[in-house]
Amino acid sequence: MPTQLRLSPVQETLLLTLYARALDSRAPAPILGDTLASTVADRIAEDTGYDFAKLRLKRSLIASTALRARKLDDAIRQFIATHPHAVVVDLGCGLDTRLARCNPPVGVGWYNVDFPEVTELRERYSPDRSHLVAADVTEAGWVQSLPGDRPTMIVAEGLLPFLPGTSFQTMIRRLTSRLPTGELVLNGYTRFAAWAMKYHPSIKALGVDAAHGFDDPHEPERWNADLTLVAEQLLTRAPEVAAFPQPVRALTRLMAHSTAMSRQGTRVLHYRF
Numbered sequence: 119m120p121t122q123l124r125l126s127p128v129q130e131t132l133l134l135t136l137y138a139r140a141l142d143s144r145a146p147a148p149i150l151g152d153t154l155a156s157t158v159a160d161r162i163a164e165d166t167g168y169d170f171a172k173l174r175l176k177r178s179l180i181a182s183t184a185l186r187a188r189k190l191d192d193a194i195r196q197f198i199a200t201h202p203h204a205v206v207v208d209l210g211c212g213l214d215t216r217l218a219r220c221n222p223p224v225g226v227g228w229y230n231v232d233f234p235e236v237t238e239l240r241e242r243y244s245p246d247r248s249h250l251v252a253a254d255v256t257e258a259g260w261v262q263s264l265p266g267d268r269p270t271m272i273v274a275e276g277l278l279p280f281l282p283g284t285s286f287q288t289m290i291r292r293l294t295s296r297l298p299t300g301e302l303v304l305n306g307y308t309r310f311a312a313w314a315m316k317y318h319p320s321i322k323a324l325g326v327d328a329a330h331g332f333d334d335p336h337e338p339e340r341w342n343a344d345l346t347l348v349a350e351q352l353l354t355r356a357p358e359v360a361a362f363p364q365p366v367r368a369l370t371r372l373m374a375h376s377t378a379m380s381r382q383g384t385r386v387l388h389y390r391f
Contacts, residue, residue, distance in 0.1 A: 123166050128280050129236055131321070132212030133162070135276060137170045138183035139215075147361045150184035154215040158243050174319040178369075181362045182384045185353050186305045189386045190273055191219050193303040197271040198222045204300075205270040207231060207293070208248075209255050210277040213239060217246050229264060231255055256285040261296045270300035278304060279312040279330045286330065291343045294391045302338075302345065306387040307331035314382075335387050345389040352380035 125132075139155035142148050162168055194216070198204050203225040208216060211230040222228065227249065230240065234252040241250070253260035255277070264270070272293055278286050290302065307315070312331030315321050332338075335350040353359075354374040362370055373379045 123162075123168060123239075125235060129233055131276070131280070132214075132232075132236060132239075133159075133168065133170065134173050134175070134321075135183055136162075136213045137173060138175055138180045139187060141175060141180050142184035145180075145363075148184070149181060149358050149361050150188050150219075152184075152187070152215055152219060154218050154244075155213075158213055158215065161243055176319070177363050178366045181366055182353070185356060185358050186384045186386060187214075187216070187219075187275065188358065189351055189353065189356070190275055190303050190305070191216060193301070193386070193388055194220050194222075194271050194273060197269075197301055198226050201269040202226065203268060205229065205265055205268045205297075207264060207270060207272045209272065209274040209289075210280075211240070212236060213244050214275070215244060215246075216273070217248050227265060227268070231260065255289055256281060258292060261292050264293075264296060266296055267298060270297045272297075272300065272302045274302070274304040276305060279307050279315055281330060283330075287338075287341045287343070290338070290341060290345070294343045294345065297391075300391060301348070302389040302391065304387055306335060306350075306385050308333045308381055311382050333381070335385075338387075338389060344391045346391070348388040348390050349386075351386040351388070352377065353384040353386065354380040 136155055137159050139150055139152040140159040142150050143153045143156045159170060163170060194206060202223050205227045207229045208214065209231050211232050217228050229251055230248045231251040231253060233254060237250045237252040251260055251263055309331045336347055338345045339347060354370050359367060359370050373383055
């Protein structure tokens with residue numbers, strides 16, 4: 119009898135991003151090339167009978183998901199190259215195989231944080247050497263499980279629009295108060311992009327209501343979290359767009375001519391604290 123997946127609609131979005139990375143890895147010219155994601159997705163489908171096809175992933179979403187993961191990975195690699203005994207905290211990690219992709223030295227402490235239901239799935243389908251923190255990221259207590267004496271890279275991929283109210287800002291304040299120094303990288307949704315996500319076929323298929331974002335990349339500097347903007351990457355202008363399939367590539371390059379339009383697509387925001 120197939121194993122049942124007991125995930126809320128928001129938690130189920132981890133399967134959407136997992137499958138997007140899996141499909142990218144099967145492309146003739148992958149952007150991320152995460153073959154482990156493909157293996158994990160296949161195991162889940164075999165064990166549970168989960169129908170990934172219902173997610174209705176478009177080629178644009180597959181390409182943008184792979185590209186943003188690649189850029190976030192790059193930021194982490196650069197950080198741990200400078201701080202070989204650092205800590206990495208992956209917020210809302212889902213079933214991401216980022217640790218395997220980044221392959222940090224053994225001196226790096228890696229903490230994957232997500233709901234208990236999700237960390238159970240990680241233990242079953244994607245075990246690694248990371249420290250698993252089973253918690254709702256909006257709660258206060260779990261940050262005390264992190265080392266408070268080492269430079270830390272915080273990564274939040276796809277998390278911002280799904281957290282209610284100002285809970286994302288509150289979470290970041292707790293982290294930067296706990297941690298001595300470090301960096302934060304996230305894919306920053308504008309308010310319009312977060313609102314429009316609700317109508318994306320893949321998100322509608324899961325019944326998720328996502329609607330939180332911010333327009334000004336300097337806004338987090340006003341969260342009282344000691345953040346300073348380092349860089350805003352507009353991924354419509356990334357060289358990897360050359361590997362996007364047509365007509366996604368042509369449309370992305372057209373958007374790249376406008377900063378305002380590019381911000382409605384995928385952007386990676388990088389802060390220091």
